Amino acid sequence: MEENKNKSLIDKVWNFFASITLAVVIFALIGGTSIVGTILEQNAEPEKNVKLLIKMFGIGHETAHSLLGVLDKLGFTDMYHSWWFIALLLLFAANLIICSLDRLPRIWKLVKEPIKPLTDEQFKNIGKKELVLKGKPEKLKEAVGTAVKNAGFKFIEAREANGYQFYSEKGNYTRLGVYITHLSILLILAGAIIGITFGFKGFLNLPEGRTYSVAFAPSGFLSKEEEAEMEAIIEKLQTTEGNAQEAARQFGVDEKALKAKMKRYGIWPLGFSIRCDNFLVDFYKGSNMPKEYRSWLTVIQGGKEVVKKSIVVNDPLTYAGVTFYQSSFGMVPNAHGEFIMKITPKSGAPETRQMHRDDKFIIPGTDLQGTLKDFSPALSFDANNRPFTFAEQMNNPAVFLEFSEKGKTKYSGWIMKRYPQTWALPDGHTVEFADYWGVEYTGLQVRKDPGVWVVYLGCIVMAVGLYITFFMSHKKIWVKLLEEKSNTRIIVALTANKNRPALETKADKMIALLSKSDGGGKQ
Amino acid sequence: MNSSTLFGISTMAYILAMIIYITYLAFKNSQVGIAATIVTIAGFVSQTLAIVIRWTESYAQWIMFNPESSFILSVLRSAPLRNLFESLIFFIWCLILGYLIIEFKYKNRSFGAFVTPIAGLALAFIDLSGMSKEIEPLVPALQSNWLLVHVMMSFIAYATFALSFSTGLMYLILKTEKRGESSYIFWTVTSGIFLAVLIMMGIDFVKVKIPMYSQKKVVERAAKEYYVRYGKMPDHVIELKNLLNENVDLQNFDITRSGKVDISLKSYLFKATLLSKSIAGSVLSWLASLGLIFAVWRYGHVLKRMIGSLAISSEMLDEITYKSIAIGFPIFTLGGLIFGAIWADQAWGVYWSWDPKETWSLITWFVYAFFLHSRLLRGWRGKKVAIVAVMGFIAVIFTYLGVNLLLSGLHAYGSLE
Numbered sequence: 001m002e003e004n005k006n007k008s009l010i011d012k013v014w015n016f017f018a019s020i021t022l023a024v025v026i027f028a029l030i031g032g033t034s035i036v037g038t039i040l041e042q043n044a045e046p047e048k049n050v051k052l053l054i055k056m057f058g059i060g061h062e063t064a065h066s067l068l069g070v071l072d073k074l075g076f077t078d079m080y081h082s083w084w085f086i087a088l089l090l091l092f093a094a095n096l097i098i099c100s101l102d103r104l105p106r107i108w109k110l111v112k113e114p115i116k117p118l119t120d121e122q123f124k125n126i127g128k129k130e131l132v133l134k135g136k137p138e139k140l141k142e143a144v145g146t147a148v149k150n151a152g153f154k155f156i157e158a159r160e161a162n163g164y165q166f167y168s169e170k171g172n173y174t175r176l177g178v179y180i181t182h183l184s185i186l187l188i189l190a191g192a193i194i195g196i197t198f199g200f201k202g203f204l205n206l207p208e209g210r211t212y213s214v215a216f217a218p219s220g221f222l223s224k225e226e227e228a229e230m231e232a233i234i235e236k237l238q239t240t241e242g243n244a245q246e247a248a249r250q251f252g253v254d255e256k257a258l259k260a261k262m263k264r265y266g267i268w269p270l271g272f273s274i275r276c277d278n279f280l281v282d283f284y285k286g287s288n289m290p291k292e293y294r295s296w297l298t299v300i301q302g303g304k305e306v307v308k309k310s311i312v313v314n315d316p317l318t319y320a321g322v323t324f325y326q327s328s329f330g331m332v333p334n335a336h337g338e339f340i341m342k343i344t345p346k347s348g349a350p351e352t353r354q355m356h357r358d359d360k361f362i363i364p365g366t367d368l369q370g371t372l373k374d375f376s377p378a379l380s381f382d383a384n385n386r387p388f389t390f391a392e393q394m395n396n397p398a399v400f401l402e403f404s405e406k407g408k409t410k411y412s413g414w415i416m417k418r419y420p421q422t423w424a425l426p427d428g429h430t431v432e433f434a435d436y437w438g439v440e441y442t443g444l445q446v447r448k449d450p451g452v453w454v455v456y457l458g459c460i461v462m463a464v465g466l467y468i469t470f471f472m473s474h475k476k477i478w479v480k481l482l483e484e485k486s487n488t489r490i491i492v493a494l495t496a497n498k499n500r501p502a503l504e505t506k507a508d509k510m511i512a513l514l515s516k517s518d519g520g521g522k523q
Numbered sequence: 524m525n526s527s528t529l530f531g532i533s534t535m536a537y538i539l540a541m542i543i544y545i546t547y548l549a550f551k552n553s554q555v556g557i558a559a560t561i562v563t564i565a566g567f568v569s570q571t572l573a574i575v576i577r578w579t580e581s582y583a584q585w586i587m588f589n590p591e592s593s594f595i596l597s598v599l600r601s602a603p604l605r606n607l608f609e610s611l612i613f614f615i616w617c618l619i620l621g622y623l624i625i626e627f628k629y630k631n632r633s634f635g636a637f638v639t640p641i642a643g644l645a646l647a648f649i650d651l652s653g654m655s656k657e658i659e660p661l662v663p664a665l666q667s668n669w670l671l672v673h674v675m676m677s678f679i680a681y682a683t684f685a686l687s688f689s690t691g692l693m694y695l696i697l698k699t700e701k702r703g704e705s706s707y708i709f710w711t712v713t714s715g716i717f718l719a720v721l722i723m724m725g726i727d728f729v730k731v732k733i734p735m736y737s738q739k740k741v742v743e744r745a746a747k748e749y750y751v752r753y754g755k756m757p758d759h760v761i762e763l764k765n766l767l768n769e770n771v772d773l774q775n776f777d778i779t780r781s782g783k784v785d786i787s788l789k790s791y792l793f794k795a796t797l798l799s800k801s802i803a804g805s806v807l808s809w810l811a812s813l814g815l816i817f818a819v820w821r822y823g824h825v826l827k828r829m830i831g832s833l834a835i836s837s838e839m840l841d842e843i844t845y846k847s848i849a850i851g852f853p854i855f856t857l858g859g860l861i862f863g864a865i866w867a868d869q870a871w872g873v874y875w876s877w878d879p880k881e882t883w884s885l886i887t888w889f890v891y892a893f894f895l896h897s898r899l900l901r902g903w904r905g906k907k908v909a910i911v912a913v914m915g916f917i918a919v920i921f922t923y924l925g926v927n928l929l930l931s932g933l934h935a936y937g938s939l940e
Contacts, residue, residue, distance in 0.1 A: 020896060023896065024893065027889045027892070027893050030889065031886045031889050031890070034882045034885065034886055035882075035886065037877065037882060038879040038882045038883060038926070042877065080877040192875070201872070201873065284588055284660045285588065286756075287660075287756055288756060288757075289659070289660055289662065290662060290663060291588065291660065291663070292663055292666075293663050312663060312666075313663040313664050313666065313870055314663075314664070314666055314667040314869055314870050315869075316869065316872065323872060325870070325871060325872040326663075327871065327872070380762065382765055390762065445871060445872040445873075446872075447872040447873070452868065452874065455864075455874060456865070459861045459864070459865070462856065462857075462861065463856075463857050463861065466852075466853035466856055466857065467853065469853075470849050470850070470852070470853045471853075
């Protein structure tokens with residue numbers, strides 16, 4: 001009694017998960033909630049979403065605030081990482097597994113069941129084509145066999161009362177394509193879980209000339225004491241090349257405890273150091289369209305430079321399983337960098353100089369003395385031709401140079417890094433503003449994801465599975481040779497679980513070939 | 524001949540073909556049908572030429588900026604699939620090609636009256652939205668070999684989905700009987716909304732956008748002066764403020780990255796109609812839209828009679844709907860989702876980031892996955908499945924255009940600015 005009850009409960013649970021209705025409900029729930037997630041900006045400043053809600057529903061600021069509060073509590077402001085959305089995805093996986101298992105025995109039977117010769121009754125029911133050839137079945141047997149073979153089928157031959165029957169099947173395993181596709185979805189989900197559990201996703205804003213041994217993934221507000229502790233840990237990791245074990249030893253604390261703290265503060269030790277040697281934005285000539293963002297990076301391990309690589313947006317750097325992607329850039333606040341100027345006298349070789357504001361320099365071989373008076377990261381001119389800075393980023397970096405000869409000011413003007421026509425001086429010398437180094441940082445996305453290979457494997461399996469599912473089929477073909485006086489009637493019957501017309505075309509070709517081989521004896 | 528002339532010819536040909544196909548639907552004269560096919564083929568040929576010429580034009584631009592780049596790389600990087608305009612053109616090209624294949628395979632012209640309007644709508648949208656048609660150099664994020672396969676396969680899939688949308692819609696028209704039936708309400712209301720939006724876009728274009736052309740000239744003049752003065756184009760249209768000698772609201776304008784002045788979509792879309800400043804105008808357009816939807820609902824059976832009298836069976840429509848999706852789904856999964864994920868992994872370091880575009884393509888994927896599985900469900904054949912096919916394409920439209928126009932995210936290159 002007790003056992004029976006139990007069994008029925010398991011059956012009930014099984015049937016619940018095996019139902020396609022559940023799949024439909026899960027599809028609808030994932031789809032519907034995802035729509036909300038694309039409208040509400042995820043992980044955004046609350047004010048942004050408040051504005052959105054006001055615009056969408058025409059409600060007041062107060063109401064919008066409390067509505068957002070409710071949505072926030074329900075997890076909609078970071079919904080793709082909320083417990084219920086992840087639960088939905090897992091439910092989807094469970095449904096997929098059980099649905100597939102539930103149907104597997106039936107499909108497996110179709111795959112494994114060997115093809116049998118058709119009875120006359122069955123021949124009537126299945127779509128068929130016929131033709132009559134001269135000659136006895138024994139004589140024609142070989143020609144028919146070759147034709148079937150040429151159509152790509154290995155056949156079995158059976159002797160029947162009035163002649164022969166050839167039958168064959170192909171692609172019975174293609175019925176499992178659906179399972180391969182389903183498996184691939186599970187692989188991708190598994191890869192994602194491995195990535196979330198064992199991987200790291202963070203960023204590093206690396207100023208030109210600086211070296212870091214950690215990356216960051218900030219996690220909420222910290223108190224003053226916590227912040228100080230965080231700084232101390234970063235400091236220690238910086239001096240140990242991102243070696244947590246060594247850092248724990250130097251702190252005199254347990255490594256596990258230190259790692260827990262690092263996790264709390266969103267610090268990720270790289271296990272090596274990385275330095276940004278330079279960062280540059282290249283623009284398409286004459287426009288403000290960026291052509292390339294490039295960072296020159298150096299990996300340092302054990303105090304030695306081990307890798308040097310320049311990265312651009314679609315070409316990252318990977319070292320020891322950690323990948324650095326070019327993702328943004330910006331200005332380091334209150335930084336003082338070096339102006340790199342390339343000076344070419346009218347007749348002479350170019351010379352590169354590093355200088356600071358108010359530094360003086362001589363054009364080689366002349367008495368002309370230049371002074372670097374001013375700098376603007378983004379120079380523009382107003383209607384009265386007065387210069388002003390229109391942005392904080394280096395959109396149009398320019399230096400103001402003043403030239404004097406024997407104490408007398410000769411001329412002055414702006415030299416813009418992006419516009420070579422501004423580099424020429426009236427006397428025929430050239431002063432190129434090559435770079436303002438040390439004031440920009442390169443924004444690197446830092447990632448370690450051991451699950452990504454499982455995801456890629458899942459993608460390959462999915463491609464294979466979809467190909468089998470949609471472009472291959474389980475085909476069966478039967479050819480009956482029936483003796484009719486001195487002639488032979490040939491009946492071809494065929495089935496395919498997909499794309500039957502393609503198989504029929506093949507059969508037509510086969511028949512056409514056969515009728516020719518006979519020398520025009522068809523009916 | 525340059526590419527824009529040829530694009531113009533193909534646009535006119537497709538719109539003419541649409542009119543002829545609809546005439547054919549109404550009068551069933553076979554000569555009219557042949558004329559429709561000929562005009563469509565002419566449009567297709569000139570569009571093919573236009574795409575090839577545009578490719579060579581953008582190839583020339585690419586090697587001008589990147590003289591050191593190899594021949595193959597330059598050809599790949601200059602493929603005309605880089606912004607909303609180019610992708611829409613490619614979508615229309617695939618759609619017409621797919622349609623012509625079906626027309627020849629099934630020897631039936633009646634789908635033409637349902638497929639060419641999609642091409643017509645897309646072409647009208649290009650002009651009504653005023654999206655940039657310029658050949659623009661590639662921004663860093665798009666400089667990848669994945670661009671070509673990802674975008675190409677996505678749009679081939681979108682075209683097959685558009686075909687299934689047409690046949691699904693025809694199936695619904697043919698199979699629904701009563702006005703109270705939910706599938707009848709579904710197809711009439713959906714078509715009504717499509718029609719209403721398109722008509723309103725036309726009204727906005729004439730009433731708001733065209734009068735803005737004189738202002739646009741003023742802004743363009745200011746931009747030119749800016750260029751003469753500073754040797755570069757402004758980053759933002761606001762920088763032109765001091766150069767204007769007439770009172771123009773600069774917020775209505777955008778400046779493209781390559782320096783072209785455009786009237787921004789937000790400044791006129793639905794501004795003469797649904798979002799009109801005058802309450803009467805706004806109320807009137809809402810009422811007119813509802814009236815139009817009502818009219819489609821009330822007189823939808825006329826369409827049914829038109830299609831019904833053609834030699835076209837609902838089984839054939841069902842088959843084409845299924846086949847198009849069976850071809851489009853794997854292509855979309857591989858090219859759109861998987862290649863997209865691999866590219867995102869290379870460019871951004873995340874293969875999936877739930878950005879609105881990704882999420883919406885996943886929603887689309889779910890709808891079509893449901894379509895493919897729905898045959899396993901009891902009672903889910905015929906009309907219900909056709910509704911799913913129609914909804915799938917609505918999800919495609921939103922993935923493609925809605926996300927770009929309404930939502931922000933990483934896929935900003937496809938936007939109108």
